[in-house]
Amino acid sequence: MKVLMFGWEFPPHISGGLGTACYGMCKGLLAQGVEVVFVAPKMHGDEDASVARLVNASEVEINLCNPIYRELFHNLTYIEVGAALVPYSGFGQYLDLEKVKEGKSVFDAAAYTHQKFNFSGEYRANLMEEVDRYAMVAVKVAQQHTFDVIHAHDWLTYRAGIAAKKATGKPLVIHVHATEFDRSGKNVNSVVFGIEREGMLAADHIITVSNYTRDIVINRYGIDPGKITTVYNAVEPKDSEPEVQTGAQKAAKKKLIAVNKRDRQPEQAEQPEKPKRKIVTFLGRVTYQKGPEYFVEAARLVMEKDPDVEFVMAGSGDMLHAIVRRVAALGLGNRFHFTGFLRGADVDRMYGMSSVYVMPSVSEPFGISPLEAMRSNVPVVISKQSGVAEILNHALKVDFWDVDAMADAIYALLHYPALSQIFAQMGGEDAKALKWSSAAEKIKWVYQRVCPF
Amino acid sequence: MNHTFSLIFKVHQLFYLRPYRFFDIGQRHNYYDDYRNKYILKRFSERSYYKANRLMHELCDRYGDKFRISFVFSGTAVDQMQWYAPELLEDFKQLLTRANVEILSGDDSCSALAVLDKNLWKAQVERHRQRMKEVFGKCSDVLAGTELLYDDPIGKIAAEMGYKGILAEGAKTVLGWKSPHMLYKHPECDLNLILRDGELSENISVRFADHPLTASQFAHDAAQDRDSLPEGSHVNFYCNYATLGEYQEEEKGIFEFFRHLPQEIINRGFSFVSLSDLCQLQTEKPALHVPFTTSAMDEEKDLTALYANELQRDVIANWKKVCPSMRSCPVEELQKDFRFLTSVEHLAFMSTKYFTEKPSIRYLNPYDSPYDAYIDYMNIWSDFTQRLQGL
Structure with missing residues (x-):
């Protein structure tokens, strides 16, 4: 079995727990005989490539004249975040955001035809732009590889997962590591909420990291409990951590x-x-x-x-x-x-x-x-x-x-x-x-459930 | 009628702290950024001290008896010169051998001890007087403390210690309508209050680059209220010596300003005096009450530069806490660290006021934010207090 996995970061270049979790998961899946093609917006070259085939989205060239983009992204418009309510945003980054606001549109055709997009892979002001570009790159990556199931981690990659599903027809599993309600309490960013819900509705199955999160997904996002499974995270034994x-x-x-x-x-x-x-x-x-x-x-x-x-x-x-x-x-x-x-x-x-x-x-x-x-x-x-x-x-x-x-x-x-x-x-x-190998077993079970064969 | 003008310069260098991480607590006790300290002293001496010393020699030669300057050295500046730049210290010694040059007493480390712990403060001032005599061979009976911190209790102690005069800020808050160009007296003790003209001084030390002044314009300003003062006008100019060439750049004409200043001052009918001579003057000296502490800092001329926010108040509370044990602490190494760590600039780096006027804070601040300054400082302070408790 082969999985196309969309992540946002991969050790050693991490800013939160998501990267570490992805690494452990890939390793566990490999032990279960599941091959992973891991796509991240930016790779630095010193990642541990033994656990998954790593694809650097910054190096993928896309041709916007390809009709598939018109088909898949015909209503895609670049949505601007009006406030500094992006996850992992720091204090000084507000200024960055202001700079970016000076207006750009994604389909600035001349600029983006036949182009690689250099993702920062960080949680910065032009996050929304990167999220959408990532989805476009995902289409190309999906066409280049063969796989049985798509697995997308957190809202940043949901659009990439959806795009890949539309382009190839393969089933989509999304993995909810956090929701907007965790990050922002009651001051929810509706754009992020929208993307999250879009991902959850489009997914064939949803994996949540705890029942606590499962309840949020059911109650706040109104998702059918039948397609949500909880898989707890784990920790790697100390000595097997990647060199940082x-x-x-x-x-x-x-x-x-x-x-x-x-x-x-x-x-x-x-x-x-x-x-x-x-x-x-x-x-x-x-x-x-x-x-x-x-x-x-x-x-x-x-x-x-x-x-x-x-x-x-x-x-x-x-x-x-x-x-x-x-x-x-x-x-x-x-x-x-x-x-x-x-x-x-x-x-x-x-x-x-x-x-x-x-x-x-x-x-x-x-x-x-x-x-x-x-x-x-x-x-x-x-x-x-x-x-x-x-x-x-x-x-x-x-x-x-x-x-x-x-x-x-x-x-x-x-x-x-x-x-x-x-x-x-x-x-x-x-x-x-709590071992990744047992978590991976459960994830594999989810894959098997959504795969048609 | 006797009009006088005094020129007072402060020479001070701070011991900057290195980034001291949490992991260092209890492990390493070297708190200072030696490279930065060395570098800044070198920069100051090249851009300012040597050139300024040469200028002062020149002025002493030209005007002879008619010219006077007073210096106050902080103990930390002397320490740094002894360790990093002995040749600079020799250069200062050369200048100080001249009869025109007077050296004032001060606090050893530019600390705020005057308002924290009077016993420790007395010991520091005493130590400083001894050191000045050892290093430069002289020290006058006039005190110019850290940032001119002054109030009535401080004046009383200074008088008890045998000082004839003390330099204080001519702060509007205590003077009201009264002129800073007069000699005042402590209300109870036999102590001359010599007041700095903050506005004139800061016209040069802070504003010279943006609002250039000629020496003649400056002398004109200094003489402005002269006729309304029956006892004669006594104008005191006090600023950091590094104003010449470092805080105010040579290209802006600061050296030329001071080169022409004595002539213009003399032309206006002033005579230069040292502060100890000023104390000898037999004029009528009204008493001046200073019930709360004044200083030469910021626009407010009070303690808000040190006490304004929670970060600074916490540091001061920590200083106060260790003061009793420092009185009896026999370990020279700890006494040294205490002196270096209690310089008021460490607090100034934590200031969250919008306009901090001191150039030493404005552009020599090594921290990104007041919070970084506080975090770094408190890590060091924890290590220091642990060592103190471990005795």
């Missing part, structure tokens, strides 16, 4: 390690034993969806009882400045640290230093990061409004808004060793039980 550095970064890292060694040796000789620092970590985008402000309030409550606890917020996002202000206003700055966006080895280092991991998400379709923390034997506190809460037994679960309960859970994990040991140990087991 490029050559230059590797060299720099080696140097850094050498420097570290030199710096540290004399210190370690002086004071061989240091009491372990109590570090509580938040790792994720600092946006409304992830609930960073509840983390700060819980931190305040914990620090009232135990001033020795340190809190770390790793990540960046549009709420970062507001959070920094809040931390300063509460006078926590000395014990509350910000690391900025972490990637690769730094993430593992962060988990390695943490005593407790907190995910206070307001609405989290799945939430892969607590699994990563548990894999490093770090006990976790997660919000009940997350998909991962459905499958984890050894995690403390609280409502995201209940900062007292959250503080209580953090304090307990820090101060009652029996509890934290059990959670660290059993949680690790919990996380290891």
Whole structure:
């Protein structure tokens, strides 16, 4: 069986959990005997090509004079997003958006006939334009390859999936990793909502990452429950992660390690034993969806009882400045640290230093990061409004808004060793039980259901 | 009738902090961006200090006894010169051997200790006076503290420490209708209050490039309210020495301005005096109450440059917290870091005011945003306090 998969990012160049999930899925599917042709808007050349055949959409040349485009895209008009409500958008990107607004149309024929389009593959202002271009490229890619089923991840690629389905008649499976309701709460961007619903209606089958998300798809988008299946995400065992550095970064890292060694040796000789620092970590985008402000309030409550606890917020996002202000206003700055966006080895280092991991998400379709923390034997506190809460037994679960309960859970994990040991140990087991191979098995079952043979 | 004019320059270099990450806490204790510090000192000395020193020698030669300048050096500037540019320090020493040049007392690290902890502040001022005597061989009995922070309690301590005079900002908020061109006295103690003319000074230090002035126009402005002052007009010009050539570029004519300034000032009937001579003048000195702290900073001339937002208030609260233990801390290394870390510029980088006038903040700011400055600073501060607690 062969799958044409449309994604938006692929490790090591990722900005969220989607890329990591795609990688694990491809690997799991390969083990199940399913071949994957993975298409991403932009490839950098250092991706791990052993798990899937990788297609770089930026290198696909399309000819708009081909009648199929007129047929498939006859009502396609370029829809402009009127506000900075794009997922993963940062604070400074609003200006970019303003620039792009200066008006372009997709069918500026002279410019796009026989052209490759250089996708940025990032969540930027001209996102909508890229989404539509991606759909056009998808047609060409679909014609070039043979496959049995189309699999599209998240709304950015739904249009590509639909276009490929129209061009080839193959069944379409869409994979809902997040919905607009998770990202924006009640302030839903209707354009994104429209694309999501369009994808869900056109799909032969829908995979959601949790029952929590499945309910949203049923209730908010009005989709027939019969064609929705939940497949939980998983985590890769630690040692099999793709190498996240490029050559230059590797060299720099080696140097850094050498420097570290030199710096540290004399210190370690002086004071061989240091009491372990109590570090509580938040790792994720600092946006409304992830609930960073509840983390700060819980931190305040914990620090009232135990001033020795340190809190770390790793990540960046549009709420970062507001959070920094809040931390300063509460006078926590000395014990509350910000690391900025972490990637690769730094993430593992962060988990390695943490005593407790907190995910206070307001609405989290799945939430892969607590699994990563548990894999490093770090006990976790997660919000009940997350998909991962459905499958984890050894995690403390609280409502995201209940900062007292959250503080209580953090304090307990820090101060009652029996509890934290059990959670660290059993949680690790919990996380290891979630394998991509079993998730892939279920995905394969979905494929078989929609395939006509 | 005796009209006087004083020229006071501040020489200060900040120890810029390196990007200090969370992972460094408890691991590494080198907080300073050595490369940047070296680079900035070099840039300043090439564009400003050497040329300005040469000009001052020239003016001393030309006007002899009729010309006077006062300098105030921050301890951190002296540290940097000793470590990175001894030849620059020698150049300053050369200039300071001249009788026309006076050196004032100040705070060692350009800290805000004057408003945080009076005991530590006294120790710093004392240390600074000792150092000036060691390095330059002289130090006068006039104090020019960090950003001219001043209020009545500060004046009282200065008088107790034996100072004859203190340089303060002629802030409108305390002066009201009164002129800054007069000598005032502390209401209780025997301390001369010498007030800076902020407007005249900033016409040059801040606005010279956009609104150029000739020396003669400047002298005319300085003499404006002279006739209404029966005791004579005493105008005090105070700015950063790097105004010459660095903050105001040579191409804009800043050196030419200062080259012609003494003649124009003298032509207007002023005589140059050092601040210690100014304290000796026997004129009537009315008392001036300064109930709240004034400074030379920003438009407001008060503490809002340091206290305005949550970030700065948190840092100040943290400074206050460690002050008691710093009084008795015997570790020289920690005392040094405390001095370097409490320079007020670190707070200025966290300012969210729209118009921060100081050029050192405007274009030498290494941070993308006040928030980055705060995050970086607090990481360092956590490491520092951990070391302090670990004693």
